[in-house]
Amino acid sequence: NAGVMQNPRHLVRRRGQEARLRCSPMKGHSHVYWYRQLPEEGLKFMVYLQKENIIDESGMPKERFSAEFPKEGPSILRIQQVVRGDSAAYFCASSPLPPKYSYNEQFFGPGTRLTVL
Amino acid sequence: DQQVKQNSPSLSVQEGRISILNCDYTNSMFDYFLWYKKYPAEGPTFLISISSIKDKNEDGRFTVFLNKSAKHLSLHIVPSQPGDSAVYFCAASARGSQGNLIFGKGTKLSVKP
Numbered sequence: 001n002a003g004v005m006q007n008p009r010h011l012v013r014r015r016g017q018e019a020r021l022r023c024s025p026m027k028g029h030s031h032v033y034w035y036r037q038l039p040e041e042g043l044k045f046m047v048y049l050q051k052e053n054i055i056d057e058s059g060m061p062k063e064r065f066s067a068e069f070p071k072e073g074p075s076i077l078r079i080q081q082v083v084r085g086d087s088a089a090y091f092c093a094s095s096p097l098p099p100k101y102s103y104n105e106q107f108f109g110p111g112t113r114l115t116v117l
Numbered sequence: 118d119q120q121v122k123q124n125s126p127s128l129s130v131q132e133g134r135i136s137i138l139n140c141d142y143t144n145s146m147f148d149y150f151l152w153y154k155k156y157p158a159e160g161p162t163f164l165i166s167i168s169s170i171k172d173k174n175e176d177g178r179f180t181v182f183l184n185k186s187a188k189h190l191s192l193h194i195v196p197s198q199p200g201d202s203a204v205y206f207c208a209a210s211a212r213g214s215q216g217n218l219i220f221g222k223g224t225k226l227s228v229k230p
Contacts, residue, residue: 004160006160031216033216033217033218035218035220040222041222042121042123042206042220042221042222042223043161043206043208043218043220044220045217045218045219048215048216048217055215056214056215056217058217059217091160091161093160095216098216106163106216106218107163108153108160108161108162109160110158110159110160111158111159111160
């Protein structure tokens with residue numbers, strides 16, 4: 001059973017370009033969380049999605065950031081018009097059950113390290 | 118404002134001794150706490166958790182203690198091994214939340230042979 005997959009592992013963008021980060025949850029998991037880790041910081045929650053639904057996006061910046069988890073395919077975190085401050089490691093996590101049934105650990109992918117030049 | 122605080126950025130311990138990593142929190146709505154271990158260039162790996170209805174949870178060499186009145190938890194690793202060298206993150210989840218985790222900044226543990 002493969003773990004959470006994220007690609008690309010490293011992504012370099014110039015200011016103003018778009019960044020697309022992909023996350024494939026573990027098999028059987030339909031709940032996906034995105035976190036961002038800035039240098040020397042802990043992980044910060046961004047968004048929680050179920051298939052075709054955004055459940056909680058309270059941690060997402062209001063502009064330039066969007067996320068989706070379509071019925072088929074991976075979850076995508078999209079950052080438009082990137083700026084240097086977007087440089088960070090972006091981690092995706094998945095879980096098999098909704099939080100109220102599984103107050104449980106989330107399984108993390110290896111992360112995508114975004115560098116904005 | 119930081120709701121989960123790990124005040125020690127680093128800790129160095131001799132192999133075979135006990136490692137104690139500390140974590141403080143401010144939000145009284147937190148009712149579930151987790152410890153994650155992270156190696157460089159990898160994602161966090163779940164280690165151990167504790168519900169707020171308990172004050173101790175043990176799993177092999179790892180024990181987590183929760184002191185609700187002090188809003189403090191600690192992770193004990195005994196005996197420490199060189200392979201335990203990693204960054205350890207404390208995380209918490211709030212009652213009524215959607216399950217998103219609030220992380221501390223991490224403590225880098227070095228276990229010296």
